[in-house]
Amino acid sequence: MNTVDEILDYAIEQEQLAADFYEDVAQRVETAGMKKILLDFAEEEKRHKKILLAVKTGEHELTPEQEILDLKISDYLVEVKTSENISYQDALIIAMQRERAAYNLYNDMAQKVPDGKLKHILLGLAKEEAKHKLFFEAEYDERVLTDN
Amino acid sequence: MSLKDLLSPFFVWQRAFEKPYTTLRPTLDRPGAPAYRGFHINITETCVGCGSCQTICQNNAIDMVAVEAYAGRAGDSGLRPRFDYGRCCWCGLCVDICTAASLRMSNEYAWISDDPDSFHFTAGVDDKPWQDNELGYRRAEGYHLNPPKRIEMPMLSAQESLKSFAEVTLGYNEEQAKKEADRCVECGICVATCPAHMDVPDYIHSIRDGDYEKGLQLMYRTNPFPATCGRICTRRCESVCPVGILGEPVAIRWLKRFIVDQVDKKDYQRILEKPIASTGFKVAIIGAGPGGLSAAYYLRQQGHAVTVYEAQATGGGMLRYGVPSYRLPDAELDKDIDHITSIGVEIKYNSRIGKDVMFESLLENYDAVFMSTGLSVPSSMRINGENHARVLSGLQILADVASDRDPGIGKKVAVIGGGNVAMDAARVSRRLGAEVTILYRRRISDMPADEEEIHECQQEGCTIVPQAIPVEIIDADNKQKVCIKWGEAKMVDDPKGGRARPVLQEDKMHTETYDCIISAIGQSSNLDYLSKELQEQLAFEWGKLTPAEYQHTSMKKVFVGGDFANRTADAISAIEDGHHAARGINRFLNPDFYTALEKQEN
Amino acid sequence: MTQLTGHSSALDFAQPEPVDMASGKYVKLWQGPQHPGITGNMSLELTLDGDTIIDCKTHVGYLHRGFEKLMERRSFIQNFTVVCRIAVPEPTFNEYLYSHAVEQLSGIKIPERAIWLRTMNLELMRLASFLMWIGGMSGAFGQYTVPNWTTAYRDFVLDLFEEMTGARIYHMYIVPGGVRAGLPDGFEKRARDIMDGAEKLLDQVERVMFNNAVFKARSKGLGIITPDMIDPYGIVGPNARACGVERDIRKDEPYLAYDQLNFETITGKDSDAYERAYLRLQETRQCISLIRQCLDKAPKDGPFQADMPNVLHWKIPAGETYVKAECTRGEYGYYMVTDGSEFVRRVHVRGPSYTHAIAVMERLAVGNNIADIAGLMVSLHTYPPEIER
Structure with a gap:
């Protein structure tokens, strides 16, 4: 992966894979409510994919300079395995940790390439993932950590 | 007659050369004094429509009228005062009594219009040129027509209260209660806000009249747990009480308690109940908490045979096992429950559904089923090391203490969480002789616990460490001890306007050793008594469900209520759920009755 | 010049012989209810022999608004907005007495600052009322310059009221429990300036009105009240003081801050229209001094x-009380009965005009001519609204 387009294609594919993942888990969970939540997550990933497609065609600019708040909630939570009877809390933890992993991946890649367009794109993608992580972490903060 | 007397009148000419007093209206404007009582201004955003202005107006010049923009706003009657300048005498009493200080007067005093109807206007809603006038009459600082301070509740000192589990609040005496009852402005915003829609102004009125039996009757119309709610209600009513906008809200909860304290249990039957005619229908209720027993009470009053199934050895649910007795003594809870059983509600204790009795058999044997099993499973923090043997749950400690078991907490404990369970666990630990530190991830002002409880908790010597985020539980050298690693958080404002979020600062970590760590970060429901199919059929989502109208579920016979079926998860909401379900079940069992009743009402 | 038809003296209370109207010798003339002065809506039914009055009957009822009854249907706080209307030119005395009666019955003790602010308010009111009265007195004798001066200057005092209370006429400032606000910024300075101006004005008034040959000729000897009339008629205030009777509630039974103010009761010798007028002029000067003392001594802060x-649901224990104060016309009193409910059981307002405008006026009018009647009425300083509360 050396060109900007390759990187973007990879990222777009990752978003699609994430969407597929949630849809797949949604098929297996037992309750209708949980199914709906997971399908919503899948929709969220598809929205991310759309943004990246727009970046590829030049309609949208990535903003690596933007400061994204890191709530650092997912960093200290025990990892969750997907199963048929996951709770909303579990689903959020999975989502947060996936976004965190993606963020770390792009960030690490960016450290290894020289300054230039490629680095710019990688950092931009990392920021994009950080935004997604914030989305789920904020949700977790709001809905799960109510008494805490 | 002297010459002087003839001449002196001519001195009037002397004044002919002085500047005249007259103001040249309309060429020159003469504004009213800065505090002039001119035309009315109402800051409709601040106004809550309590209607005190209407009550105090001796000319009936004020009518409270519905203003669409404020319809349905929380803590707001949706009404705003409309002034009739054919009646107004500009005394300004409306300004003086205004609970929100939203009503004031401009110093404008001239208004010419050929439309007589324009002198009948809703201040702040109908556009008038003086609406933004900065000057004019305002209620002076330090001037009150209603005492802004509430009568303080007599309480045990913090030292005294730590010695035992005796009730901390001592209750008003008659003089105090009457004084406090006097502060009510009878707006009724509390009635709309109370989940059970208790008739607050009327029972407070009964205190002023000294008619406590009437007060009790009024309370039992909507709430069969007045002794309990008079002590531990979350009192949404007080949060919207307009008297609380500028001063302290009326102590509605303590007044409710006062009424109950005045009436002896043995008189309840005579005061409250009429003979019950049996309908022949049978209703089963799962859970003898406030929701289940409230439904039981109102269903029994309608003449249905009611059986309540309770897994524990005594009734009350979370009220008994989650609320320590220094806040709600057992005797008070029993006063409520005993009256419910006295009218013929049968409670089967130690009967766990799914084990002792099957849910399916209830569906078969009863005409309707009401489920209210609450939230009994403590949430987990999901951090590493959480399964350590010295990490205890707040709920478990409260239940142990309520059942006279020693929870074995040791001498130095940390409580994690900021809700009422966390505060109670902390205060119970203090009473058991432990040194208590509360770790909470946000600010003290963000704590979901009752403000008074937080205050009393601090009074009793608990240390609250706000903005502390637990990140890991670590084994200590000693098996009887445990370490917790937590980091300091800084609060970051939510750009979208939500509450500020805590952000962990990884460079500011602390590790501390305790005898145990009490986790109290929330609860969820235990639905093990329902099969997966039934859970799905009832449309449970993450252990909770949203009932349809009249607390009905998607299953024909089944109604639900209480903590697992509402968002607020407090006693008063559960009580209302139960009452509402009772109405629904009644309707469901006897549809003709309701059709007839509706016809009668129309 | 006194020619009392059917009565030997002012203290002869026997029923007089009816006037033989059928004889054609006499004429009946109604003076009022509209007067070209400040006496308000009250009517005198005069029986004339030529232009000499041989009988006078006072008729009231043109201004009856039933205040005492209205108060029985309103809460204790609402009433304070009603009472000010009982005496239009000096509402404050009603506000004070009503509030004071309510406070007595409910056991409320008002703070020091409120006491001083009330005292100052009452004296300002006395000043405004006297300024208007001087105008009326002067006007009643055909001099229209002085009324222009004094009623206009009264407006400066009303400006002070406007600043202090938020209204010019119906101040509604003295409220059960205290007063409604402290003094606004800069009030003291403006009040002192206006007092200085008033002092100058009164000197000018004295010069052109009281040293006026015509005024003297017409008012001296008009409507003489003798000391022996005071008690049988219940004459109070300046009307009584003008014949040498020292009777002033501010001194006799000091209320509010009057025991801490430095002033002497002013008395006259022969209570005729001139003497009474001159006494009021002196009392107006005394007002200015009292207001200045209040400005000096009133606490600047603290609760009011x-x-x-x-x-909103204020109940007052059952009881009764009579409270009084010295208004411009003399003793003004409120009798109040409460029954423990949210409403007052009975209020009776005792205004000095009842005596002065009915019994005294009817007797003093006899023997005078029509032209002097207006001046006589004003010299008794009567307010019809307090006759028919």
């Missing part, structure tokens, strides 16, 4: 209202 119950 006692702790109050919620006035």
Whole structure:
């Protein structure tokens, strides 16, 4: 992966894979409510994919300079395995940790390439993932950590 | 007659050369004094429509009228005062009594219009040129027509209260209660806000009249747990009480308690109940908490045979096992429950559904089923090391203490969480002789616990460490001890306007050793008594469900209520759920009755 | 010049012989209810022999608004907005007495600052009322310059009221429990300036009105009240003081801050229209001194209202009280009965005009001519609204 387009294609594919993942888990969970939540997550990933497609065609600019708040909630939570009877809390933890992993991946890649367009794109993608992580972490903060 | 007397009148000419007093209206404007009582201004955003202005107006010049923009706003009657300048005498009493200080007067005093109807206007809603006038009459600082301070509740000192589990609040005496009852402005915003829609102004009125039996009757119309709610209600009513906008809200909860304290249990039957005619229908209720027993009470009053199934050895649910007795003594809870059983509600204790009795058999044997099993499973923090043997749950400690078991907490404990369970666990630990530190991830002002409880908790010597985020539980050298690693958080404002979020600062970590760590970060429901199919059929989502109208579920016979079926998860909401379900079940069992009743009402 | 038809003296209370109207010798003339002065809506039914009055009957009822009854249907706080209307030119005395009666019956003690602010308010009111009265007195004798001066200057005093209370006429400032606000910024300076101006004005008034040959000729000897009339008629205030009777509630039974103010009761010798007028002029000067003392001594901060119950359902224990104060016309009193409910059981307002405008006026009018009647009425300083509360 050396060109900007390759990187973007990879990222777009990752978003699609994430969407597929949630849809797949949604098929297996037992309750209708949980199914709906997971399908919503899948929709969220598809929205991310759309943004990246727009970046590829030049309609949208990535903003690596933007400061994204890191709530650092997912960093200290025990990892969750997907199963048929996951709770909303579990689903959020999975989502947060996936976004965190993606963020770390792009960030690490960016450290290894020289300054230039490629680095710019990688950092931009990392920021994009950080935004997604914030989305789920904020949700977790709001809905799960109510008494805490 | 002297010459002087003839001449002196001519001195009037002397004044002919002085500047005249007259103001040249309309060429020159003469504004009213800065505090002039001119035309009315109402800051409709601040106004809550309590209607005190209407009550105090001796000319009936004020009518409270519905203003669409404020319809349905929380803590707001949706009404705003409309002034009739054919009646107004500009005394300004409306300004003086205004609970929100939203009503004031401009110093404008001239208004010419050929439309007589324009002198009948809703201040702040109908556009008038003086609406933004900065000057004019305002209620002076330090001037009150209603005492802004509430009568303080007599309480045990913090030292005294730590010695035992005796009730901390001592209750008003008659003089105090009457004084406090006097502060009510009878707006009724509390009635709309109370989940059970208790008739607050009327029972407070009964205190002023000294008619406590009437007060009790009024309370039992909507709430069969007045002794309990008079002590531990979350009192949404007080949060919207307009008297609380500028001063302290009326102590509605303590007044409710006062009424109950005045009436002896043995008189309840005579005061409250009429003979019950049996309908022949049978209703089963799962859970003898406030929701289940409230439904039981109102269903029994309608003449249905009611059986309540309770897994524990005594009734009350979370009220008994989650609320320590220094806040709600057992005797008070029993006063409520005993009256419910006295009218013929049968409670089967130690009967766990799914084990002792099957849910399916209830569906078969009863005409309707009401489920209210609450939230009994403590949430987990999901951090590493959480399964350590010295990490205890707040709920478990409260239940142990309520059942006279020693929870074995040791001498130095940390409580994690900021809700009422966390505060109670902390205060119970203090009473058991432990040194208590509360770790909470946000600010003290963000704590979901009752403000008074937080205050009393601090009074009793608990240390609250706000903005502390637990990140890991670590084994200590000693098996009887445990370490917790937590980091300091800084609060970051939510750009979208939500509450500020805590952000962990990884460079500011602390590790501390305790005898145990009490986790109290929330609860969820235990639905093990329902099969997966039934859970799905009832449309449970993450252990909770949203009932349809009249607390009905998607299953024909089944109604639900209480903590697992509402968002607020407090006693008063559960009580209302139960009452509402009772109405629904009644309707469901006897549809003709309701059709007839509706016809009668129309 | 006194020619009392059917009566030997002012203290002869026998029923007089009816006037033989059928004889054609006499004419009946109604003076009022509209007067070209400040006496308000009250009517005198005069029986004339030529232009000499041989009989006078006072008729009231043109201004009856039933205040005492209205108060029985309103809460204790609402009433304070009603009472000010009982005496239009000096509402404050009603506000004070009503509030004072309510406070007595409910056991409320008002704070020091409220006491001083009330005293100052009452004296300002006395000043405004006298300024208007001087105009009326002067006008009644055909001099229209002085009324222009004094009623216009009264407006400066009303400006002070406007600043202090938020209204010019119906101040509604003295409220059960205290007063409604402290003094606004800069009030003291403006009040002192206006007092200085008033002092100058009164000197000018004295010069052109009281040293006026015509005024003297017409008012001296008009409507003489003798000391022996005071008690049988219940004459109070300047009307009584003008014949040498020292009777002033501010001194006799000091209320508010009057025991801490430095002033002497002013008395006259022969209470005729001139003497009474001159005494009022002196009392107007005394007002200015009292207001200045209040400005000096009134506490600048501290509470101005006692702790109050919620006035929306304020009940006052059963009881009765009579409270009084010295208004411009003499003793003004409120008798109040409460029965423990949210409403007053009975209020009776005792205004000095009842005596002065009915019994005294009817007797003093006899023997005078029509032209002097207006001046006589004003010299007794009567307000019809307090006759028919």
